[in-house]
Structures are given as structure tokens and as C-alpha cells.
Amino acid sequence: MPKIKLAEKTINIVKEICAKYDNNEGELINVLHNVQAKLGYLPAEVQELIAKELNSSVAKVYGVVTFYSFFTMTPMGEFPISICMGTACYVRGAEQVLDEFKRQLKLEIGKTTEDGKFSISCLRCVGACGLAPVVMVGEKVYGRVSPQQVRKIIAEYQDGCPSS
Amino acid sequence: MTTSHYQLKRVDLIFKNENDWKQILSRSLKRDQTDIVNSLISSELKGRGGAGFPTGLKWKLTAEQEADTRYIICNADEGEPGTFKDREILSQVPLKVLTAMAVCGYVIGATEGFIYLRGEYKFLEKPLNNAIKEFENYCNDIGFHFSIKIFMGSGAYICGEETALMESMEGHRGEPRNKPPYPTNNGYLGKPTVVNNVETLVHTYTIFKYGAKKFKDLGVQYSRGTKLFSISGDTPIPGIYELELGMSLQDFVDEFGDGDTKAVQVGGASGFLVPRKRFAETIIGYKGKLTGISLPTGGSMMLFNSSRSMFNVLNNYLDFFQEESCGQCTPCRVGCQQLLKGIHAVKRGEKHASYLKKLIKLSETMEYTAKCGLGQSVANSFSSIVENFWEEMVF
Structure with a gap:
């Protein structure tokens, strides 16, 4: 992946968040949650910066980012679509639903559409x-x-967020 | 064979909300700590997360540990596929949970409590924080110092394991620690810590309110009280039900099945599959000297009817385990992958059916050698599905 240069603004956002947690290494996961909420994802350069700010190692930060499925190193779509692959969903046909989303959006799992609107991921049981x-x-x-409902769901988001 | 014809009894204790938490809290704080622990011990309440450790004993051990600081953590990392009870508890009766945490804090000498909330339940964070604010204000008013913070999980099933959970709270990868030492001695930040499941805490509230006897009168020997069951799969009435422990699976299926139930997965991916021929002899409760087989459960009950392929079910579980294995210990990391590869090789005819026996052996090895509950429990679903639905695995 080509190295990206972080904008001044991004650097400040990250630094501010780290400072909010007293640059405490033990708060790494909270810092990552906050940064991802602001930036949408956690590219390698941001991880390097966080490591420096928290006086930790890049290996440690990267280790944590890649361990938890909520953290992503690639930007997700504006409307991230998650299909539950828990057992109850799976036996009731979640795979066919997933395939339909993939077919309609011409998209693989973990990828984002070119217009940045949709991304597809699988979840492990959302508790529903x-x-x-x-x-x-x-x-x-x-x-x-x-x-059969997949097309309708996608259409709801084609022109921005649905009102309901 | 003896079958216990224990009628299915629905109970309404957990979600019944009489908004009396203030009274319960004030009343409990006037009691002697040992008195509270003893009543919990005599109620025979066992942990409702699935492992079934006696709750009173856990509090007692933590309280007795020499330390300047102690913690109480509410484990709300509900990730077992097919379980969705904690989500309901936290939406409907959060103040009962907070009260129980505070009383635990009073008993063990902790002034800080944490709720480890599953990342997927992010939508609960705001209402929970509102409840916490209301609760802390009241504590301040009555001069009891106790604060509660929410820690958001980040999408890792393994973090439901208590030591992995604490690793995660400390900002690390959620890799389980070696036990012993147990969290009661050496928990969060190295301090004695009680980690209780959401539902366990609500049951303690019931006990504070009605006394140990009323709780103990429910259920059967070794399995006292009630339990929330998350019922899903092929059932006309999916949902959450509070039932007395000790029912037979047959009674359960009669009530919740669709008339064509061929098997029930008790306890989610890490639990056991029970085929129809064993329904009558299987009792839902903790292990004890009951007649028949007793199966503990975190509350997930998934029903499958004859249209479901058990190969697909097993495939889904193994896929889940190999994805969620933290990768720290070899038996689990490699074992899960090999089991998954193995059942596909048999299905495709590349391996003889007898290879399944080897795979069962492998899962048993994992049971003995894996570091934590994840790897150890893969054998539960694996051997119970393969042994009971051998044909479906092969053809």
C-alpha cells in the first residue's frame, strides 16, 4: 500500500484524541474507537502516529487493530452493509442473501463500491x-x-439516507 | 431409563420492573456484608454465562483477598451465536443490573464498576449511560460512593472469556491469560475482580429482593432458580423466555418446537447438539447427580427441523470458531482449521468416512490442551453433531 501523507488536520484530530485519554497506553482501544469514528478507518500512518503519541510501539497498535473485527484499515462505505452469519441466520439462508448483495453491488466481502456508498461485511451474530x-x-x-428484498434495501439508500 | 417429567414453568422475575431499585439498594447497604454473601451462597445461584461458578463464592473469594483496590465487571459481551438475553435485560431493566453491581461493590469493597459492552450493542451505550447517570446521582444522594463506566468491545467473541475481557480493557489484544491466578485474586489491572454475567447480576437482585429461599425454591437440586432462554431456529415462537431450570428437553420441544424438531443445539456454538432420541433423557441444568444427562447453557436454544442440513450447521460453527480463535495457542488455532478442512474433505469424498473418527480424536485433544474455554469447547458441538448425524456428514 502506498504511503499516504497525513493532512495537518488529521494529525491534530489524532493528537487531540490521544491527549483526551492522557496519552495513556492502557486506553489504546478507546483511542482507536474514537479515531476511527472521526476518520472512518485506521490507515498504517495513523497507527504510527497513535503509537508515537501513546509512547507505544507500532507493532502493538497494529496487533490490536488487526485483532478486533471492528477496526478497519480500509475505508468503509457510507452505508456499510453487514450480513449476520450467526448460526440462526445461516441456516435460514443468510448466505443466499449475502450472495445477492454481492451480485447486485458487484462487490466482494470487505470491499467498498467505487462511489464510496456501500461496503459489505459479515458479522457473527448481532443478537437478533x-x-x-x-x-x-x-x-x-x-x-x-x-x-428478493435485497434490491429494495439497496434502493432505499441509493439517493442518500432514507427518512425513516 | 428414568425420565423426569418436570413441567415447563414460565416465571416472570427478571423483566418484572417494579422500579424499586432505590429501596433494594438502600436496604442492602444497611445489611452486613457477610450476611449478603451468605444469603447468596445459600441461594445456590450459579453463574449464568454458561460456566456455572457459584456466585456467592466468587464474591466471597474476592472480598477476602488482601488488596487496596477491587473491581466489579459486568460481562455484557454477549457473543455466543443464538444468545440475545443480555441485550434485552440491559434495554429493559438496566437499573437492576447497576444496583446489583453496586451491592457487589459494597460487599467486596470496590468503588468502581465496569460494564464490558459488546461492540455490536453500541446502540445501548447512550441509554445505559443515562441510566448510570441517574444511578450515580442517587448513590451520591445517599452518600454511597460508587461509579460505573462502560467499556465498548470491538468485535471479538473471545473477549467474553473473563481474562481476555480484562486484557481487552487494559488495551491489549484479547488473548486469554493462564489460570490460575483467577480474577478473584488477580484480575483487572492485577487487582481482585468479580466478573459476572449480566443475567447473574439480575438474579442477585431477585435474591436481594425476595431472599434466598424464594430463589432456591425454584428449579431442581444443583440447578436452582430460573434462567433466561434465547430461543431461535425452527420455532413458531422465537424470543426470550424465563423458565425454571431442570426441565427436560422433551417438554421444551413440545412447547417450542414446530412439530418436526430433529435436534436442538443447547448452549450455542460451544454447546451440545441433542438429537430427537435423547430429548426425554436430557435435562437443562448444571451438572449434578441428576438422572439422565444434564446440560448447562448460557441460554441459547436453537431448534432445527428435518429440512436443515446438520453438515451446514457444523460447517457454520467451525467457520465461526476458526475465525474467532485468538490464535494464541496451537491446539485451537490449528485444530479449528483442520476440523473444518477435514469435514469438507470427507464430504467431497477425498477422505474415507472413518476420517471423521480421527477428527473427533483431534477435537478431544483440543479439549484437553487448549488454553481457554473456546478451544476446549469445540469438541462439544463437533462430536455431538458428527456422532449423531454421521450420514449427513458423509453423504
Whole structure:
């Protein structure tokens, strides 16, 4: 991956967040959550900066970022689509729903559409097994989703966020 | 064979909200600490996360440890596939959980409590923080110093394991620690720590409120009280139900099945699959000298009817485990991958069916040698599915 140069503004955002947590290494995960919420993702250069600010090593920061599935090193779509692959969803056809999303958006898991709108990821049980199979777009939950509904769900977001 | 015909009894203790937490808290804070611990011990409440450690004993051990600081952590990293009870508890009766944490703090001598909230439950953070504010204000009013903070998880199943959870809170990769020392001696930041499941804490609230006897009158020997069950899969009535412990799986299926139930997975991916022929002899409760087989559970009950392929179910579990294995110890990291590869090789006919026996051996080795509950429990679902649905694995 080519090295990117961080903008002054980005550097300040990261530094501010680290300072908010007293540059304490033990708060690394909280720092990462905050930074990702601001920047959308955690590229290597940002991790280097965080390591420096917290007086930690890049290896340690990278180790944590790659351990937890919530942290991402590539930007996600504006409307991240997550398909639950927990057992209840899986046996009720989550895979077919996933395939339909992949087909409609011409997208692989973990990738983002060119216009930056959608990305697809798989989740391990969102705790809504009674509604299986479950799809989340952002924080909105769709229950009992069938492959036939996929087109409709995508359409809801084509022209920006739905009002409801 | 003896079958216990224990009727299925629905109970409503957990979600019944009489908004009496202030009374319960003030009343408990006037009691002697040892008195509270003894009543918890006599209630025979066991941890509801699945492992079933006696709650009273856990509090007692932590309280007795020499230390200047102690902590109470509420484990809300509910990640077992098919479990969704804690989410409901925290949405509906958060103040019961907070009260129980504070009483625990009073008993063990902790002034700080934490809720480790699953990343996927981010939407609960705000309402929970509001509840915490209300709660802390009241504590201040009555001159009791106790603060509660939420720590957001980041999407790792293994962090539900208590030592991995504490590693994660300290800012590290969520890799389990060696036990002993147990968290009661050496927990968060090296201090004695109680880690209790959300549901366990709510049960302590019930006990503070009604006394140990009322709790103990529910359930059966070794498995006292009630339990929340998260029921999903092929059932006409999925959802969360509070039932008395000690029911037979047959009674359960009669009530919740769709008439065509061929198997029930008790306890999620790390639990056991019970085929139809064993329903009558299986009791849902903690291990004890009960007749028949007793299965503990974190509360996940997933029903499968005859249209479901058990190969797909097993494939899903193994896929889950190999993804969620933290990679720290070899038996689990390599074992999960090999089991998954192995069942596919048999399915494709590249390996003889007898290879499944080797795989069962492998899963047993993992049970003995893996460092934590994740690797140790893969054998549960693996051997119970393969042994009972051998044909489906092969053909």
C-alpha cells in the first residue's frame, strides 16, 4: 500500500484524541474507537502516529487493530452493509442473501463500491436471532430478509439516507 | 431409563420492573456484608454465562483477598451465536443490573464498576449511560460512593472469556491469560475482580429482593432458580423466555418446537447438539447427580427441523470458531482449521468416512490442551453433531 501523507488536520484530530485519554497506553482501544469514528478507518500512518503519541510501539497498535473485527484499515462505505452469519441466520439462508448483495453491488466481502456508498461485511451474530436472517445497514436492522428484498434495501439508500 | 417429567414453568422475575431499585439498594447497604454473601451462597445461584461458578463464592473469594483496590465487571459481551438475553435485560431493566453491581461493590469493597459492552450493542451505550447517570446521582444522594463506566468491545467473541475481557480493557489484544491466578485474586489491572454475567447480576437482585429461599425454591437440586432462554431456529415462537431450570428437553420441544424438531443445539456454538432420541433423557441444568444427562447453557436454544442440513450447521460453527480463535495457542488455532478442512474433505469424498473418527480424536485433544474455554469447547458441538448425524456428514 502506498504511503499516504497525513493532512495537518488529521494529525491534530489524532493528537487531540490521544491527549483526551492522557496519552495513556492502557486506553489504546478507546483511542482507536474514537479515531476511527472521526476518520472512518485506521490507515498504517495513523497507527504510527497513535503509537508515537501513546509512547507505544507500532507493532502493538497494529496487533490490536488487526485483532478486533471492528477496526478497519480500509475505508468503509457510507452505508456499510453487514450480513449476520450467526448460526440462526445461516441456516435460514443468510448466505443466499449475502450472495445477492454481492451480485447486485458487484462487490466482494470487505470491499467498498467505487462511489464510496456501500461496503459489505459479515458479522457473527448481532443478537437478533429471533429475526433471522438479519442484515444491518449502518445501525438499522432488517429482519427476516429474503434475497428478493435485497434490491429494495439497496434502493432505499441509493439517493442518500432514507427518512425513516 | 428414568425420565423426569418436570413441567415447563414460565416465571416472570427478571423483566418484572417494579422500579424499586432505590429501596433494594438502600436496604442492602444497611445489611452486613457477610450476611449478603451468605444469603447468596445459600441461594445456590450459579453463574449464568454458561460456566456455572457459584456466585456467592466468587464474591466471597474476592472480598477476602488482601488488596487496596477491587473491581466489579459486568460481562455484557454477549457473543455466543443464538444468545440475545443480555441485550434485552440491559434495554429493559438496566437499573437492576447497576444496583446489583453496586451491592457487589459494597460487599467486596470496590468503588468502581465496569460494564464490558459488546461492540455490536453500541446502540445501548447512550441509554445505559443515562441510566448510570441517574444511578450515580442517587448513590451520591445517599452518600454511597460508587461509579460505573462502560467499556465498548470491538468485535471479538473471545473477549467474553473473563481474562481476555480484562486484557481487552487494559488495551491489549484479547488473548486469554493462564489460570490460575483467577480474577478473584488477580484480575483487572492485577487487582481482585468479580466478573459476572449480566443475567447473574439480575438474579442477585431477585435474591436481594425476595431472599434466598424464594430463589432456591425454584428449579431442581444443583440447578436452582430460573434462567433466561434465547430461543431461535425452527420455532413458531422465537424470543426470550424465563423458565425454571431442570426441565427436560422433551417438554421444551413440545412447547417450542414446530412439530418436526430433529435436534436442538443447547448452549450455542460451544454447546451440545441433542438429537430427537435423547430429548426425554436430557435435562437443562448444571451438572449434578441428576438422572439422565444434564446440560448447562448460557441460554441459547436453537431448534432445527428435518429440512436443515446438520453438515451446514457444523460447517457454520467451525467457520465461526476458526475465525474467532485468538490464535494464541496451537491446539485451537490449528485444530479449528483442520476440523473444518477435514469435514469438507470427507464430504467431497477425498477422505474415507472413518476420517471423521480421527477428527473427533483431534477435537478431544483440543479439549484437553487448549488454553481457554473456546478451544476446549469445540469438541462439544463437533462430536455431538458428527456422532449423531454421521450420514449427513458423509453423504
